[in-house]
Amino acid sequence: MSKTKKALTALLLVAALLLPMLGLRALEPVRATAAREGVELPILMYHQLTKDARLVNEFTVTVDQFAKDLDALAARGYTAVRMEQVLAYVEQGKPLPEKPVIISFDDGLETFSVYAAPLLKAKGWVGVFAVIGSETDKFSAVDDHHLKYSSCTWAQLKELSDAGTGEIVSHTWDLHKNKNGRKGAAKIAGESEAAYRSVLAQDDESQRAAFAHAGLPAPTVYVYPYGEYSAASPKILQELGYRAAFICDARMNTLRPGDTDALMALKRYIRKPNCPLPI
Numbered sequence: 176m177s178k179t180k181k182a183l184t185a186l187l188l189v190a191a192l193l194l195p196m197l198g199l200r201a202l203e204p205v206r207a208t209a210a211r212e213g214v215e216l217p218i219l220m221y222h223q224l225t226k227d228a229r230l231v232n233e234f235t236v237t238v239d240q241f242a243k244d245l246d247a248l249a250a251r252g253y254t255a256v257r258m259e260q261v262l263a264y265v266e267q268g269k270p271l272p273e274k275p276v277i278i279s280f281d282d283g284l285e286t287f288s289v290y291a292a293p294l295l296k297a298k299g300w301v302g303v304f305a306v307i308g309s310e311t312d313k314f315s316a317v318d319d320h321h322l323k324y325s326s327c328t329w330a331q332l333k334e335l336s337d338a339g340t341g342e343i344v345s346h347t348w349d350l351h352k353n354k355n356g357r358k359g360a361a362k363i364a365g366e367s368e369a370a371y372r373s374v375l376a377q378d379d380e381s382q383r384a385a386f387a388h389a390g391l392p393a394p395t396v397y398v399y400p401y402g403e404y405s406a407a408s409p410k411i412l413q414e415l416g417y418r419a420a421f422i423c424d425a426r427m428n429t430l431r432p433g434d435t436d437a438l439m440a441l442k443r444y445i446r447k448p449n450c451p452l453p454i
């Protein structure tokens with residue numbers, strides 16, 4: 176072996192040893208770029224709105240407060256988007272507005288239709304409206320419009336959906352309760368995965384049937400009641416046709432094209448009354 180060949184072999188050997196380390200190093204700037212290219216998506220969570228300041232509580236803010244929130248978001252450069260746009264960004268790389276925000280409302284209450292939707296419409300914005308199907312059904316069967324507690328009817332949901340002011344998503348058909356040891360749609364300790372799967376599937380079958388009957392698009396987003404879920408939940412929901420799920424965790428989401436797993440546990444900031452906007 177000539178001196179040159181020996182030197183070359185030694186060089187290759189060193190290179191072979193160093194390359195994995197160098198390779199990792201070389202990837203870091205790429206990762207940093209990907210992180211920069213990711214989109215921060217804050218999600219706000221509201222429940223009830225009221226015009227009576229005496230009724231304000233942990234889950235109720237005034238209509239005036241909500242209107243001010245929308246103005247503040249607009250002033251900060253945010254644009255409220257639909258979850259369909261978020262899915263298109265993550266699944267297909269379609270661009271989102273520069274500062275997207277999701278304005279979500281849980282529990283399907285009628286005040287969304289009466290108070291929130293007109294304010295959202297004035298900005299050309301949309302709210303993601305999570306409905307409990309069995310409650311919607313109850314209020315669709317009676318003529319009870321007490322805004323302190325009433326839920327939207329299926330007809331109201333269809334109007335919101337058609338008008339583009341409400342993107343209607345699932346808050347389960349009838350799992351919004353703590354019953355027999357089950358918290359919302361979470362798995363009970365010791366329950367088999369098959370049994371758990373069948374509970375979620377049966378509940379969802381009723382929800383999907385009702386959505387179809389009301390002429391609403393099939394739900395693609397699942398909002399866990401009380402934010403409770405289990406390790407087995409995301410996969411089961413994906414099998415049922417869901418492409419995203421909301422939890423309750425007051426943190427920012429960073430989304431990147433291709434990272435569909437992140438969609439199955441989207442964090443949200445609960446909007447508490449009488450305190451500054453969390454974003």
Ligand SMILES: [Zn+2]
Nearest residue numbers: 281282400401
């Ligand atoms: Zn709820």
